[in-house]
Each structure stands twice: as structure tokens, then as C-alpha cells.
Amino acid sequence: MNRGSIFHFFDGVKNGSFFGEAYKRPDADQLMRERVLAAIRFGSEGHRAGGLWKRCLSTTVNALMYSGCAVLLPRLAQPVDKDHWMTANNKECPVCHAGLVPGLQDWHLKCPACRYESAALEPVINSDPAHEMIDEQAREDGLRALRVSNFTTLLERIKSERSSGRLLEVGCAHGWFLELAQQSFEVVGIEPDKAVVEAVSHKGLPVRQGYFPQALDAHERFDVIVFNDVIEHIPDITQVIEQCHRHLNDGGLLVLNLPSSDGVFYRLSKLLARLSLRNPFERLWQKGLPSPHVHYFNRRNLEQLITRHDFVTMTDGKLPTLSLDGLHARISYTGDLGRFSRAFIYTCVALSLPILNRLPGDIFYSISQKKAG
Structure with a gap:
């Protein structure tokens, strides 16, 4: 993923078009899958390149998927038929x-x-x-x-x-x-x-x-x-x-x-x-x-x-x-x-709050x- 496409991806997340326009298209599922896979590839490339800013960014993006959801839950509320x-x-x-x-x-x-x-x-x-x-x-x-x-x-x-x-x-x-x-x-x-x-x-x-x-x-x-x-x-x-x-x-x-x-x-x-x-x-x-x-x-x-x-x-x-x-x-x-996971998620959210407050x-x-x- 080149620099231009990286910035296009995050601009889309920032202004909502990354999600909003995709949901209006008939090929929405395929388009959304391609875009999230592109984000994952971007994170992987950041790790391979060894760039500190890329590692931090990709790690934070991945952690936010989890931190917004906070925790995994037991299956007490079972689905009905x-x-x-x-x-x-x-x-x-x-x-x-x-x-x-x-x-x-x-x-x-x-x-x-x-x-x-x-x-x-x-x-x-x-x-x-x-x-x-x-x-x-x-x-x-x-x-x-x-x-x-x-x-x-x-x-x-x-x-x-x-x-x-x-x-x-x-x-x-x-x-x-x-x-x-x-x-x-x-x-x-x-x-x-x-x-x-x-x-x-x-x-x-x-x-x-x-x-x-x-x-x-x-x-x-x-x-x-x-x-x-x-x-x-x-x-x-x-x-x-x-x-x-x-x-x-x-x-x-x-x-x-x-x-x-x-x-x-x-x-x-x-x-x-x-x-x-x-x-x-x-x-x-x-x-x-x-x-x-x-x-x-x-x-x-x-x-x-x-x-x-x-x-x-x-x-x-x-x-x-x-x-x-x-x-x-x-x-x-x-x-x-565990203690490490909680600290990691907390740190990622703290660093990302200014961006999160501008998203939908x-x-x-x-x-x-x-x-x-």
C-alpha cells in the first residue's frame, strides 16, 4: 500500500465516507472485505518495514477493534430458535x-x-x-x-x-x-x-x-x-x-x-x-x-x-x-x-481518543x- 492510498484510507475513516459510501453499493460486502483486508495488509507492512510510527499506528488500529468492545463475554444469554x-x-x-x-x-x-x-x-x-x-x-x-x-x-x-x-x-x-x-x-x-x-x-x-x-x-x-x-x-x-x-x-x-x-x-x-x-x-x-x-x-x-x-x-x-x-x-x-492486555488496551485508547472523538x-x-x- 503506497503513501497516497494510506492517507486516502485514513481520510475516509475520518470523514465517514470509508463506511458510508460502501454501504450504499450493491457489492457492499465484497467492497468492505477488500478495504478491511487492505487495512490489515497495511498493518502487516508496517511491522515488516520496522518503522516505529507504522508499528504504533497498526497496533493501535488493531487494538481499537478490541477496546471499543472492551472484553470477551461468557455465553449466558443463549440464542433462541x-x-x-x-x-x-x-x-x-x-x-x-x-x-x-x-x-x-x-x-x-x-x-x-x-x-x-x-x-x-x-x-x-x-x-x-x-x-x-x-x-x-x-x-x-x-x-x-x-x-x-x-x-x-x-x-x-x-x-x-x-x-x-x-x-x-x-x-x-x-x-x-x-x-x-x-x-x-x-x-x-x-x-x-x-x-x-x-x-x-x-x-x-x-x-x-x-x-x-x-x-x-x-x-x-x-x-x-x-x-x-x-x-x-x-x-x-x-x-x-x-x-x-x-x-x-x-x-x-x-x-x-x-x-x-x-x-x-x-x-x-x-x-x-x-x-x-x-x-x-x-x-x-x-x-x-x-x-x-x-x-x-x-x-x-x-x-x-x-x-x-x-x-x-x-x-x-x-x-x-x-x-x-x-x-x-x-x-x-x-x-x-490479563493485566498486560488491560494495560495495552487502555494505552491504545488513550492515544487514540482525539481521533475517535471525530469519528461517527x-x-x-x-x-x-x-x-x-
Whole structure:
């Protein structure tokens, strides 16, 4: 690979065209395979040439494929029978109603029309073995700084549309968002995980153990309903959005904070899965965790979905995926990596954060308003 093609490759990654244009072509799979193989060849040439900058760059690129995915996971959330699962879900995309087709793994499905993606993975939220495989304290330490920073940004966006009222957070986890929101709103949280509810009970937050909407009274209404990294875990998303519409006052806000299928890490994980390197792809779907992802959206198909349910998008944007604060604990919380591997990944991410912040984000938010009447 010559110098010109090297810079063309990284310019493409930087501005998104490396991925975006390839996805629009009919020979997308072959094109993406050729490009990622070119990147791998570039890394190999860097090692053979002995150039320090090439070795560092190629090593960092390879490590980022792994660091964005953090760790390899145990197979606790087993795939269900796909034929049964597809029949139960009418083989239809919940966004555009096109037929879903097989994806990159047995449990993975995709919509060829709107690019929605789905997974036939079963949650095991209150399973003791599931919790035994995760160091919950390390997980909390690893996520706190990034989540609180993102929640602060998101709350400011919410307050620019509505500054007070009743706010419900579905899947409130450790209560970090509720702690921030209670300064401006009357807050209520719902959390299905008994262990997490017990851990946050000492904070005095009004959190109900259970599922949405079953944990609510039939006539309860809110001015804001928030899903922080939750909506992608709920199988029947159409019913959930309908229930949000029912439990919101007219003009109320639906706030969704979720992973993006347009994100650089997710797209790279799909490239690697096509090359039979499936672990990063499984990690981003959280296969093996108590509550795996069952949906992947981008801004366009998510807006299409909520518009069909009488919501109007007010604003959206991206949120950071990684931060140095808490990163080491985040890498370590399943305990699958050795000390050297954790240090290596941490160093690579630290060196690459300025570049990562300019690439397509893996987390985005959408704030939409319920239509009156």
C-alpha cells in the first residue's frame, strides 16, 4: 500500500465516507472485505518495514477493534430458535414493515429497506449465575464518569424543551440520571434488576422494581419519559412506544439514549464478523450479559419509528462513547483479560481518543414530543 492510498484510507475513516459510501453499493460486502483486508495488509507492512510510527499506528488500529468492545463475554444469554422467534415477531421490521432477512450470525436479523437490525437473544436479568459472571462494582466504577457526563449533557437538552414536571426513567439502574434530574423534576424510576434496586435503595430515590409499563398505575401520566441505554434491550419496542404515548401528557417528551448502528465501532465489528472474527460484534450486542441488546437503530430509522406513533422529533445528537476516567475498570469488569492486555488496551485508547472523538459516534440521543390530542 503506497503513501497516497494510506492517507486516502485514513481520510475516509475520518470523514465517514470509508463506511458510508460502501454501504450504499450493491457489492457492499465484497467492497468492505477488500478495504478491511487492505487495512490489515497495511498493518502487516508496517511491522515488516520496522518503522516505529507504522508499528504504533497498526497496533493501535488493531487494538481499537478490541477496546471499543472492551472484553470477551461468557455465553449466558443463549440464542433462541430463530425460526420460532421470527414467526413470533411476524418476520417484519418494526420500523417499515419490510421482511427481515438473516444477518451475520444465527441470532442476527436485518431489514434491507431501512437498515434496522434485531437479535434473537434472551434476557436473564434476575439470574444469579448471570450476575456471578460480572463484577458489578467494577462495572459501576467504569461507567459512572462517562454516564454522568452524558446524562448531564442530555438533561440540559431536555431542560431546553421542558424545565419542570414529572419525569419517569425506565431502567434507571444505579440512579445516576435520577439524582441529577431530581433537582428540576419530580422523578420516578423503574428498574427490573432486583440486585441493582437493592443496591440503590439507600439513596432514597423513588425507584420501583419491575417492568414498564406494568410497574405504573393505569392512569399515571408524566411530562418526560427517559430511556437511557434501555430501549435497545426491550423486545416489543412497538408496544413500549405506544405505552409511552399513553403515559405522557400532551406535549410530553420521549427521550431515547441508545447505541447507533452508524457508529464507527459497530461498523468495524460488522466488518470483522464478515471475516469470521465475531467476538467484537457479539460484545456490542452484549451477548452473554444478563440483558443483551435486541435492537440496533440509527437516527433515520428511529425517527421513522417514533413518527409513526404520533411523536415529533425536537432534537437529536451524539454522545461520547469512551472516556479515560473509569476506562480501566470498564475494560476489567468481566475479569476475562490479563493485566498486560488491560494495560495495552487502555494505552491504545488513550492515544487514540482525539481521533475517535471525530469519528461517527456509537451513542446518540433523540428527544421527541407527543402530538397534542
